[in-house]
Amino acid sequence: MESVLRPERQKDESGGEEVEQPWALNIQQNHEEPVLKLFARLALSLSRTWATVQLEPDQMYHRERDTGTHKVMNDGVGQMSRRLASEIASCLGLTETPAGYQGRIGCAKGMWIVDVEDDGLDDDIWIETYPSQRKWACDWQDLEHRCFEVKTWSRQAKPAALNQQFIPLLEAQAISPGQMRETIAEHMRRNLAEELGGQSAALGNPEDLRLWVDRVGQSRTLMPLHRSIPLLGGLPATDEDLVGLLLDAGFDHLKLKILQGVLYDIGKKKADTLKAKTNVRIPQSTYLLMVADFTGTLEEGEVQVSFSTKYKVDGFCDTLLEEMDVLVARSPAHLPSDIQRVRAMSYPRLRKLKDVVIFSTKGRTPLADLLSGGDYDGDLAWVCWDRDIVNNFRNAPLLTAPDQISRNLFDRGYVKKLATKVGEILKEQRTVQAMCDKFVFSGFYFNMQQSHLGMITKYKEKLCYHRDSAGSDSAIQLSALLGLLVDQGKQGIIFSGKHWDKFRREVINGPPGLDDPEYFGERPTNTPTKHGRRHILDYLKFQVAEQAVNDNLTMFQSAISSRGGQEYDADLTKMYNDYELRAENSETCRQLLKCLRADIDAVKVMWQKVITKSDKEGESDYTTKVNEVYRKWMDIDPPEELQSSDLVQMLKEGWSRDPHSSPWALLKASATFRYHHKVQSFTWRMAGMQLCYLKSKMAAKTLPAAIVQLGMWACLRADKKSIMARSAQRRESMREGESFAALDLDERMEDDGYGYEIDDT
Template sequence: MPEEFEQYVEGIAFLDRYEIVRILKPFGPIEPTRSLWDQIKIKFGVDIHEILYEACEDYYSRLPNVNIFIEIKKIINRNLVNIWPLSLKKFPKTGSRVHVLFSGDVLFKENQLILTLNPPRIGHSRRYYRLLSSERFLHLKIKNSDSLDDNQKSRLKSLLLFPLPLAGRTYKFLYAKSNILYYFATSGSDIPDDMSIWQVINYNLPMELNKSMTTAKFYSRISLGFSNTTPTIIFKPNEIKHIDDVTINEHCFTDGCAAISLAAMKEVAEILGCKETPPAIQGRIGGAKGVWYIDPQRDLCENKWIELRKSQIKYKHYLNEDDVHLRTLEVLHVVVPPTKPGALNSQLIRVLYNGGVPLKIFTEMMNEYAEKIKSEVIGCDNPQSLIAWVTNNSNIMRNRLEIFYNHYFENESSDDDCDLYVDSESESYTMSGFPDNPSEQCIQMLQAGFTPSTCPYLARNLKSVLSSTLKSLFTKFRIFCCWDPRIVKNYKNSPLLALDPRIKSSFDVNNQTIDDLLSSVKSSQIESKIQEIILDICFKDMETPRGLYDRWHKLQSSEFGIFDKQSIYLAQMSAQLIDATKRGLTIKPNVQQYDNEVFKKLPVPYWMEKEDNYKIRSKSKQEINGVHFGVKGIMDSLCIEIENEINEIINNKGLLVAEKNADPDPHIYSFWNDEVTRAQKMEEDSLYLDDLNLIYTYSSQLVQNYKSKYTQILGDQGENDEQLLSSSTASKENEECKSVDYEFLRNFLNTPPVEKYRSKTFKFLKDRRSTVFESKSDPLAMFELKLKAASLYLSSVNEKLDEQICWVIAFRTLCNIKSQMLESERHLVVGGPRSIIDEVWQALRIDEKWLKLKKV
């Protein structure tokens, strides 16, 4: 931190200090002024953030040709108000929790590191976070390691090992996996207890007890402390039983699995909030990892115990009464019954085919799936049925959960899983209620009462969801059930083939142990040597060509079959590379170079090109006179069959789709027309009709300006359905389009100017600034918003679908108008469209079963 900052941030919490450093120069764009510092000095927490937000807004508003919305979105996390209360919060020792995380990006450029800091986010709980506080960690993502040569990588690694001073703290390198670096604050003005990197590692993984472990396994075992886990019950030392594995003919039949008492599992279920006691869980306890299950043949008394088998223990630790964290069962996943049939990937399908399962079986199952799709969607105009179909086929509930949780969560991967980060909806879409994906749009419009036979915009989105669902079959053959008898009874197993002699000589082996390391360097150099080894292993792991050999295997086996000698060699190489880092294996450069020369020129089969491009190729490129060239094997045949089914379904005339020139929605039209009719009859407020005309004039102008803007950005795409299906979603993701949407949303909310209204109806309408943020509590403002939304819809309903501004700008309001008009027609009919307030709707939109699954 620059010295001139110190006097202003003295005594400020680290979260506040971090934000100041991140946004002000040299990390951020804002030049600190005396006035700004004087404001910061007397504030804390969220108030400091608001001052910084205003400074950023003022800074970008002064720059020419800069989109304020995009720049502010990059630098400011508007949800920090939810993060501040979590900072340094004390959680109970067991149960789910979240943590505040600090992160950034590292770029190696011109022989030096460029550090960019990210806004604070929330992270899932991990053992290291619980032991040492997540706020002492800094996660840095390497942005360009793949493009560096060996000399540059060597220089990068040496720079990454230097201590990093930041916001009054000193961070040192601790661990790395993939391209994520974990730094730990060993000291700082706000840290009462200094802690070395050696102490951090030794606290959870005692090196003296594990010095016979290889450095490669040591690297892998550290990662267990960075798994996403939920701490549950704490066992007493006498409740932890160490038992042997079950071994027959030197084969372990209990690898990674052991029993847990029913009483203990019930307690786990209670802590996790499960409605039922799970039969099994995946977890960690001390230095052990694996699966624990309830043995139905064991005692079902109230005693609490857990068994640890030798195959589960990955490292040793001291049995100390004070080390509660080593006796805490940490749960990664709860075993639940499957919610849908299993699926087969391309490897399994080819194995089954070569094992005796005929192509006919797969095509029959595929046709059954296609017929199921047809029966559920084609010809259907029932909102409830269509909602159920979209929900089941688009994983919408899971997506909602990811958005809900990951709106605040850091994107990091662990050794077991990856927190799928879904970028939160932009501010414009949040304000208008416009969902940023077709599946969500379909569901909310159907729940409001729209139908595809009368609403072209809904019909287009439903068709898009149907197309995406079917196209996903090219990479995920979800239609094939793993345990279908037709597959199982035809399959003939093959004996396990011996390891190809070339495999063993293809790798260099590193058998260096922790003991070898400790005895080879001075005690003062041990910490730095450990850091160096961890980072070096991480880079070797990133360079391991797992994906390359897997791709070569697909190419070779597609061309020559899976029993071809070279196919078997590539399959066995791929298997070796999966855990090569943990075993200390590094592929020899000359081996990879030779294999590259042999396999790089293999032709790409039809099905793999489908998988690569994830789109339907034009028929002109694939067939001449109905004959497909280059089509070999079962995968190519299945892809052609699937493509034919998709084309038949997408072009099926039975799919209820409203004509693009369909009449306006009768309910939205009635809402507007009723007000116009009422205004024409009003003698006491004759100017109300003039105000309605004013609203319609502004709406019409907004539609024309929007159309002009989008034409400039996207060009005239025409009315082709296939173009709309393939390009509309991608274009909406474009930041420039989002910026236009945001600009027009603000115009929509702020026009017509309040002072231009002349009628008594709008006499008491509040100032526009109040309307934007307080309209939910102002009935008059809400009424005006509905009028503007209805007029906007009627002004744009005859435009091309991508130019119908009304949905992007007033989605939530239009859905509310539709549902309320329908409800007024049906009176007390139960089960109609939703018309509850948005806050209640948000609480009800995720099924309980999904919330239960997410708790762990």
């Protein structure tokens, strides 16, 4: 931290005394900046970015004024040359040049878009910065301050899920609230049918099922931390990895009962998650980075959206939005006016900017500012052109300027501000070290104070729920307060519990606490509603989602149970059966199998004593108990008196470092399954990995099984492109009446090196 703040020492040009060269925040030249605002800027120097192109001083243009006649209309966004954008794309390994990048260069941060007037023929490299982008004064002669660092960039547009905050606002501003409610509900039903219907469809083929398990699985996000698969006993700890391992070994999900049971558990977890999230995906909507129109082409209230590829969903297929009304919004959204209905136009000179939403720079107030105080430094806008939603929406009137409401909160003492400037610290401290210490202490001390942002956000949500109004005066006042608190650390906003109590009593007349909305819980309370109808989020969760989830879950369970399913698999007992035949002519083998069964039975008794019905998977106590029993199972060894026999020496494989795959471990697993396959939880948690070895030996036909270490297996994912191609091939073959034998041959050829290109994405 100190190296970022303190001046670095460099030799002077003559090679003599070291002189201090200010770097990073350059405190001496930023004495007019508030301490807390400058401290917050440290995040810009420490955040993760990709360093790309270094520019020369004469390639940088630092504009003196932002655009706009009344307010800043390009807050946080600037332009760059087409050549520079292309070189940055090359540095990032991108095959196409995006319309813009979110990043930083020196003391400037925000968005930079390609200049649409630049045809790229002159190969000029340049970038411009604006006052709204420059966050402090820095030395542009320093090479490190002239390196463009990228945080993200504009990407191909994809259908978006509706933010939960938007839903009550859409209903509040609907011309027909009932129709808006039903439109959103229908989207939810369709989403859930697609999400949950996919799991039933995946049961038809192990490859499709493998892809589905990868899609719904959550455990792989933890793999970089574990560098392997977390195990519970002899199998992966998570259901998704357990199913993946069994499928990869060659088990048939249409026959193996334990596999079917775990699949149902995964499907139910997925269904419960979707129900709890109130997930509503609107196909004709997307999230795009917001940028400003530097050409002045767009009129006030107009936007432009062009796509880099054809945007194709049900009811829409095009590369742009043209001559239609659309909705734009930004999260967080607190007030009905935070969603705006605007006109989407298509002007040829702006079509080079793709996969972004371009806002007009004309008028008195920037459109981004109307969206809960947004700007163009990397904010995402939700853009919706679904006709049933847009045509049923009307803009809310802007009652009072947010700035005026905020000033009133300061004037009336509900909010205070700490405005100590850097220059005051410079005067107080006698050394650079003391100055840096004071600066850092002040920043950390203020930011370690309790934040009330989350609590008040929840309070506002509850208040609007119970008063059934998203646009009341109380909601407006709370939204203004939240707008201040979101930048509390940067702006030095002083707001304590006492301030909150005073604000709550005098401004919004609210109680100290409010009951949670019904949709916070798992089940409705069936409390009568204020206006004879349920809140829209209650309705979506407990009527729409509940019914859709239950219907699809019943269908999934029926699809699984209709396949039958067996606890027994003859492939897993063949090894033990073979040794049982040997025992007829070998006393050593007979004695070995007798002791092995007795030892396994003892471990099974221990399992029944230690693992009770009240134990739940996932609890730490359950994990400890399972691993304790598993260690006992792993410790089962041939009797001492048989250790020197040739049979035992062969089974133990003394030269091998892997005790899990030795013939002894496989025989132990085969015996465990032979005698205790009906106690599935015991058998599979103890011998699961070895049973996979045995199955792979029986499942492999013309091709050998792949050998993959568990740590490497953790990195692998099902190849969506290849699996979907195979699925299409199967459907085509079935339509043409081809035999399954021919289909199997095709699949073997693909496995033998004639498959599809791997797509790691």
